[in-house]
Amino acid sequence: MEELQEFERRIALALDRIAAGIEALDGLDAPQPVLAGGAADGDTGAAASDVARLTDELTAEREAYAQLGALQKSLREKLAAAQSEVDELTRQVDQQALEIQRLKAQNVALRETGRAAREGQATGEGGDASLRAELDALRRERAAEVAELDSIIAQIKPLIGEDNHA
Numbered sequence: 001m002e003e004l005q006e007f008e009r010r011i012a013l014a015l016d017r018i019a020a021g022i023e024a025l026d027g028l029d030a031p032q033p034v035l036a037g038g039a040a041d042g043d044t045g046a047a048a049s050d051v052a053r054l055t056d057e058l059t060a061e062r063e064a065y066a067q068l069g070a071l072q073k074s075l076r077e078k079l080a081a082a083q084s085e086v087d088e089l090t091r092q093v094d095q096q097a098l099e100i101q102r103l104k105a106q107n108v109a110l111r112e113t114g115r116a117a118r119e120g121q122a123t124g125e126g127g128d129a130s131l132r133a134e135l136d137a138l139r140r141e142r143a144a145e146v147a148e149l150d151s152i153i154a155q156i157k158p159l160i161g162e163d164n165h166a
Helices: 002-029 039-123 128-160
Strands: none
Touching (some): 002 039
């Protein structure tokens, strides 16, 4: 962005110099008395040539300035779109972090239940079926967690420029 601002500053200065040169040359376009040997005609032709050259330079500078403005607008639009996408991905990551915390809490509870079931089984009070059911539930939640994280990673990698490595 600083580079664009520098270009804009330089173009503005060039336009000011060209405009000042054209104004100075406009004063030369007034009819000049013809001196012996036709010196005034040569000066007028040179002045007209300078005006044409400066006009061409001014037009070129205006076109360059317009192109820079279009480029700047395009870059701002792309930046806004990228920022929007980053915001959405950040929201998704935050949501997933909350889900991971919930799953961790469930995991702790399941471990505690499993420990109690093992202790109960050792003493003859617990059942193996409930422990297996809880273990299956834990595995299903873990698989869902992995699938969601893989989805988020797949969306983030293009933004940070990483290739997809299996």
